[in-house]
Amino acid sequence: MKPFSYARPGDVAEAVREVAAEPNAVFLAGGTNLVDHLKLGVATPDLVVDVRTLTSQEVTDLPDGGLRLGAASTNSEVAADRRVRERYPVLAQALLAGATGQLRNAATTGGNPLQRTRCVYFQDVTTPCNKREPGSGCSAVGGYTRYHAVLGVDAALPDPDAPGTCIATHPSDMAVALAALDAQVQVLGPSGARTLPFTDLHRLPGDDPATDTTLGHGELITAIDLPPLPAGTRSAYRKVRDRASYAFALVSVAAVVTDDGVRLALGGVAHTPWRATRAEELLRGRALTDDVVRAAMDAELAAAQPQPGIDGGNGFKIPLVHRTVVATLRQLTTEAQA
Amino acid sequence: MDAEISLRVDGESHRLTVDTRTTLLDALRERLGNTSPKKGCDHGQCGACTVLLDGRRSLICLALAVAHDGAEITTADGLAPAGELHPVQQAFLEQDAFQCGYCTPGQVCSAVGVLDEVDRGWPSHVTEDLTGDVELSHDEVAERMSGNLCRCAAYVNIVPAVQQAGGAR
Numbered sequence: 275m276k277p278f279s280y281a282r283p284g285d286v287a288e289a290v291r292e293v294a295a296e297p298n299a300v301f302l303a304g305g306t307n308l309v310d311h312l313k314l315g316v317a318t319p320d321l322v323v324d325v326r327t328l329t330s331q332e333v334t335d336l337p338d339g340g341l342r343l344g345a346a347s348t349n350s351e352v353a354a355d356r357r358v359r360e361r362y363p364v365l366a367q368a369l370l371a372g373a374t375g376q377l378r379n380a381a382t383t384g385g386n387p388l389q390r391t392r393c394v395y396f397q398d399v400t401t402p403c404n405k406r407e408p409g410s411g412c413s414a415v416g417g418y419t420r421y422h423a424v425l426g427v428d429a430a431l432p433d434p435d436a437p438g439t440c441i442a443t444h445p446s447d448m449a450v451a452l453a454a455l456d457a458q459v460q461v462l463g464p465s466g467a468r469t470l471p472f473t474d475l476h477r478l479p480g481d482d483p484a485t486d487t488t489l490g491h492g493e494l495i496t497a498i499d500l501p502p503l504p505a506g507t508r509s510a511y512r513k514v515r516d517r518a519s520y521a522f523a524l525v526s527v528a529a530v531v532t533d534d535g536v537r538l539a540l541g542g543v544a545h546t547p548w549r550a551t552r553a554e555e556l557l558r559g560r561a562l563t564d565d566v567v568r569a570a571m572d573a574e575l576a577a578a579q580p581q582p583g584i585d586g587g588n589g590f591k592i593p594l595v596h597r598t599v600v601a602t603l604r605q606l607t608t609e610a611q612a
Numbered sequence: 613m614d615a616e617i618s619l620r621v622d623g624e625s626h627r628l629t630v631d632t633r634t635t636l637l638d639a640l641r642e643r644l645g646n647t648s649p650k651k652g653c654d655h656g657q658c659g660a661c662t663v664l665l666d667g668r669r670s671l672i673c674l675a676l677a678v679a680h681d682g683a684e685i686t687t688a689d690g691l692a693p694a695g696e697l698h699p700v701q702q703a704f705l706e707q708d709a710f711q712c713g714y715c716t717p718g719q720v721c722s723a724v725g726v727l728d729e730v731d732r733g734w735p736s737h738v739t740e741d742l743t744g745d746v747e748l749s750h751d752e753v754a755e756r757m758s759g760n761l762c763r764c765a766a767y768v769n770i771v772p773a774v775q776q777a778g779g780a781r
């Protein structure tokens with residue numbers, strides 16, 4: 275591991291100033307992703323600024339009836355919070371489907387959505403990877419693609435040598451639920467505080483795969499807000515994986531059903547938690563019968579690009595995520611009628 | 613780069629100077645001679661390094677020592693007074709819940725954490741009703757202990773051991 279300086283400033287404002295002033299500085303929260311990357315040589319900061327004890331660990335009620343998750347609240351505390359379990363089951367289920375009890379006790383609200391891809395080549399410093407080493411190429415194209423993207427990708431076999439190529443997925447379960455919930459991210463940066471919709475936090479690779487999010491250098495997540503949901507809202511998270519427990523998603527679905535319509539986010543299929551806006555449009559005002567949902571998902575997935583791979587590729591994700599959405603919405607509508 | 617920290621491990625206070633890169637796991641094993649937490653993968657994947665960190669089961673291979681200055685740590689070695697066994701350790705013996713024993717200190721600490729989480733009413737991925745009571749069923753134990761891998765595959769006896777310890781409370 276490369277040597278680095280460690281700082282635990284007095285408050286968040288100072289933490290932001292310290293990171294902003296040092297181009298090669300990073301924030302540290304639970305460390306379950308960052309410390310792994312320090313060991314692997316994937317992250318090589320000169321300065322690590324610890325914010326775990328500076329941001330709030332609390333889940334608090336907001337005046338509008340929503341909830342504020344402090345950035346240092348742990349994944350396990352949030353999943354166990356009564357208000358989250360009762361009002362935002364999709365979030366509790368997503369958190370409980372992620373990692374393990376030990377990891378959730380350390381992982382935080384701020385760190386979880388900012389965890390980096392689990393692409394095996396990204397984590398292996400001996401292989402080319404545009405995300406880790408801009409311009410070096412993408413080893414995943416035609417390689418191991420089982421955990422890679424099918425949406426937000428231009429072609430079935432993008433040019434592995436192009437500097438913009440990256441077919442990685444975002445691995446967080448929590449983030450998929452937060453996207454479906456229309457959560458808001460509270461950010462403190464060198465030029466002050468701002469709020470951004472959670473769905474604007476992550477970005478597609480574009481011509482800069484090294485940048486996962488729209489946060490600027492030195493911008494700190496201080497909290498994530500859950501908006502209030504109308505009475506009668508139903509929500510659920512469904513994760514499909516290679517093992518019954520303790521595995522990242524092959525695909526996952528977060529669904530929030532209100533009287534007005536459905537909010538749908540997909541995990542394991544894209545570089546971002548994927549908000550299925552086309553399907554949402556087609557479902558608005560419609561009874562959620564299997565046929566209607568199928569047609570909406572056909573439209574959502576029309577542009578999907580299955581990636582061939584030495585492991586058999588990931589084309590299976592397209593019917594899999596399609597069926598997972600149908601099953602999740604069927605479960606929510608049956609429960610509502612029961 | 614060095615930093616001075618203090619740790620309380622199994623009831624004893626220590627002051628030590630560590631390189632900022634040192635994990636809690638290496639600090640315990642290499643510096644304080646406490647080899648109860650094991651190094652399996654060193655990447656947060658196997659659970660062998662599980663201890664109770666400030667009361668919660670946690671992996672210490674992904675925890676920087678410098679970030680946990682002042683922490684209170686209980687390893688499997690410190691769960692019970694010298695010469696005595698914690699109910700979870702007793703249950704592991706009675707149920708024959710280990711073979712080589714390498715994963716066992718982590719399993720035991722994880723199980724202690726699981727029983728505490730169940731007492732608090734924390735649901736798991738397999739809990740049918742998120743807001744209802746939690747029972748220590750086979751599926752609940754298996755799900756909650758899934759972060760502790762056992763290369764000898766003693767799982768069939770680990771689950772009953774955790775259930776026994778849970779029932780004995």
Ligand SMILES: Cc1cc2nc3c(=O)[nH]c(=O)nc-3n(C[C@H](O)[C@H](O)[C@H](O)COP(=O)(O)OP(=O)(O)OC[C@H]3O[C@@H](n4cnc5c(N)ncnc54)[C@H](O)[C@@H]3O)c2cc1C
Binds near residue numbers: 494
């Ligand atoms: C074996 C294993 C299995 C896992 N399985 C799953 C799984 O199934 N599903 C899943 O969703 N996750 C899984 N995870 C990932 C885990 O959930 C993340 O590592 C964790 O949520 C990251 O949170 P943290 O607080 O530890 O972040 P850290 O590791 O401390 O930080 C992660 C990143 O976020 C930045 N950061 C942290 N806090 C802030 C902040 N407040 N503001 C701005 N930047 C910040 C850091 O600089 C760093 O880049 C797994 C991890 C491991 C090791």
Ligand code: SF4
Binds near residue numbers: 391404
């Ligand atoms: S998919 Fe992205 S993260 Fe993986 S090797 Fe290609 S550029 Fe790197």
Ligand code: FES
Binds near residue numbers: 652659671
């Ligand atoms: S050594 Fe910590 S999880 Fe494997």
Ligand code: FES
Binds near residue numbers: 766
């Ligand atoms: S008893 Fe050998 S690894 Fe578990």
